[in-house]
Amino acid sequence: MKKFKWFSAMIALTVVLGGCASNANQQPAASGSGEAAKPAPTLTVAYSEGGTTMDPAEANDLTSDTLVLATYDQLVTYGVKTVDGADVANTEDIQPMLAESWEVSDDNKTYTFKIKSGLKFQSGNPVNADAVVYSFDRVAKSSSGSFLYGMADIKSVTAKDDSTVEIVLNKANHMFTQIIAMYTFSIVDQKLVEEKGDDYLKTNAAGSGPFTLEKWDPASEAVFQANNDYWQGAPKLSKVTLKFTKEASNRVLLLNKSDVDMAIEIPPKDVAALQENSNLTIKSNASxxxxxxxxxxxxxxxxxxxxxxxxxxxxxxxxxxxxxxxxxxxxxxxxxxxxxxxxxxxxxxxxxxxxxxxxxxxxxxxxxxxxxxxxxxxxxxxxxxxxxxxxxxxxxxxxxxxxxxxxxxxxxxxxxxxxxxxxxxxxxxxxxxxxxxxxxxxxxxxxxxxxxxxxxxxxxxxxxxxxxxxxxxxxxxxxxxxxxxxxxxxxxxxxxxxRVVGMNNKVSGYVYYPDEVLRFYPLSKEQ
The missing domain is CATH 3.10.105.10 (Dipeptide-binding Protein; Domain 3)
Structure with missing residues (x-):
């Protein structure tokens, strides 16, 4: 039996516990001034489309995937590496997320995941093995994500106890952990969904992620508020707003005038002109x-x-x-x-x-x-x-x-x-x-x-x-x-x-992922 990620999980736990004393993601009160701490900055991003669903198992467009990753977590996630000075996801380096560790059988067909203790969904319900089984079952039965379930070649998903999940594959599959790190396999709050009904997930979030959904109107904008109780520490941004701006020329204009902090899907013909703006950084990553x-x-x-x-x-x-x-x-x-x-x-x-x-x-x-x-x-x-x-x-x-x-x-x-x-x-x-x-x-x-x-x-x-x-x-x-x-x-x-993403120089923490979806949790912005 092969064991994975105990050491890195211990380090992560140490960082989180250490952060309880002085969380790097939180602004400390002004020393001796009597002034309250400044709220974390906000971020506005220009997107082209408004998305079609909030349901992780059915999301299959760039904006919907973004909405999911802002509000949900997965069992595991990708590491990050630096390539030519840019931070990019290392999809070969699978790191703990909701799972603190896992073991793999000698025939590489059985994975046993141990879920971190004390984790809660945004509703306050516990993140447990039953929620994992429920979430994977939803993917298996979905119209969109089921093909990934099939590609992962999952035979069964079983809760062995409240914090242990066993996943058995039909045959060894080297892509398995890469696949379940995707947004499709986000862990859903089973109790909340059963209370509200499955359609609730089409327009609402039921996750444990770093941001809560305040508003989503596919015709205009989506607004996220920081989940200050997030288990990895409060986000460095208090609010993220996605402005749905279909015309590329308008996204470029908004970015150039600093009316938005970031913009995606920038036309190649506009990159050189934007690079002339000393207030902007244009990330152009090989995809x-x-x-x-x-x-x-x-x-x-x-x-x-x-x-x-x-x-x-x-x-x-x-x-x-x-x-x-x-x-x-x-x-x-x-x-x-x-x-x-x-x-x-x-x-x-x-x-x-x-x-x-x-x-x-x-x-x-x-x-x-x-x-x-x-x-x-x-x-x-x-x-x-x-x-x-x-x-x-x-x-x-x-x-x-x-x-x-x-x-x-x-x-x-x-x-x-x-x-x-x-x-x-x-x-x-x-x-x-x-x-x-x-x-x-x-x-x-x-x-x-x-x-x-x-x-x-x-x-x-x-x-x-x-x-x-x-x-x-x-x-x-x-x-x-x-x-x-x-x-x-x-x-x-x-x-x-x-993959071209433009951003104000005040924004930092951008990481490029192969799925091209922005992750907001690593981002920060100077006040």
Whole structure:
């Protein structure tokens, strides 16, 4: 039996207990002045959308996920590391949260979690093993989070006593703790929900997190108040307000004028101008959000590997990154993002080379070119610019790309049907692991493998990696799979996005997470 996190939990407990004497998160009274302590500062953030639900098991958009993480905790969480001077989540380093420790059986199938004693939900109800079982059961039965429950491969969740939870997996799964650290697996106040009814969670919070929900109007704003009784210590912010501002230009204006403290989803074209404002800090982090040109491997001529490779040689990569993304992206050289553990660019030989593209088309039997339909989903300016640039380059090698622009909802519906000939799409892997990423997109049975790529060797490598407990050996298997995929070119790799967040210089504590969701608890602001 392997034991985890006793030492770090003891340190955390020591810090919390020590903080009882002088909490670093609280403003002390002014010495000798008789003045009351200043209240903690407030934070205002410009968001694009207002969110759709407060229910952790059903949240699946950026704003809803943010609402959940402000008000709930999970059994475990991710560590933090510094990369190139920036704080980023270390998804390989799983740290205690509501669970102070856990043990793993020798066959890596049974996890026994010990919940910290004395924890309470914001209602005052105790955080206990029954609440964990209840919360996981809700995820299993949900319409949104159930796929993650399945990916975690959970067989059973049992309360062994009031503070002990046993989770048994169907088979060993190296991604398990990474998955349950996600907002989907937030621990819900069972007693409160049973009292109020399950629909209560759609618009209200029932968590133990650092902030309480004061108001949520998806058309205007969400307001959170600090949970001063939070078990990790009161937040450094007394209030957080999310201003829902759909137009990107308005978010940029609000940030530039210091009418908000932070803004997300900043257009690449505005980054340079914002960087000229000495009152602002613009965080531009490499993300694992990728953009690719997908080709249906079941449809002629994209069932021909040489044709797909030819398309890769006709992509104007530098133009896409510099002219469309204004440098706020980097070249993509694998189906897996470059900041994912186990990444390799083996097999990547592509560059903008129309002569090579023509040569490959000739070898494939398409010396005179061909015509194909391309479906463009609306809603993203860069997709449209990319499509037009690629269309122009393909025309130079005799390939006619017929662009059909459709509404975002229609595009997503058509994409899921799996009949689109070609399209541009993006993907963010919330679990920063090749198994998660490839399992959805390029494994033969992957639920998001809409281009029908199916390579028996890749499938076998993915399955073997999933059962391999040794990370180094596992990564070797994933790397072999990536090399095969890159060589066979089911996609043309376009770029990896940067995650751009703008903030006033008074704001500190920002940490980048692969799911791109802001965590407010680490943030602080100078008065």
């Amino acid at each position: 694992n959000r990728i953009l690719f040109f997908a080709m249906n491997n079941n449809v002629k001529p994209f069932d021909n590997e040489k044709v797909r490779q030819a398309i890769n040689y006709a992509i104007p990569y530098d133009q896409l990154i510099n002219d469309v993304m204004y440098g706020q992206a980097k070249e993509m050289k694998s189906a897996v993002a470059s900041n994912t553990p186990g990444f390799t660019d083996a097999g990547y030989v592509y560059e903008y080379n129309l002569d090579k593209a023509k040569e490959l088309l000739k070898e494939a039997g398409y010396a005179e070119g061909f015509s194909f339909d391309f479906t463009l989903g609306s809603g993203f300016d860069d997709w449209e610019y990319d499509a037009v640039l690629i269309q122009a380059e393909l025309a130079k090698i005799g390939v006619k790309m017929n662009i059909n622009k459709v509404a975002r909802a229609q595009f997503l519906e058509q994409q899921k049907e799996g009949n689109l000939v070609s399209y541009i799409s993006k993907w963010t892997s919330f679990v920063n692991d090749p198994g998660y990423h490839l399992g959805f997109l390029l494994y033969g049975k992957g639920s998001s493998n809409y281009i029908h790529y199916n390579n028996a060797e890749v499938n076998k490598l993915w399955e073997e990696a999933g059962a391999e407990p040794d990370q180094a050996k596992r990564n070797e298997l994933y790397m072999k799979a990536q090399e095969i995929i890159t060589t066979e070119a089911p996609w043309a790799y376009l770029y990896e996005y940067n």
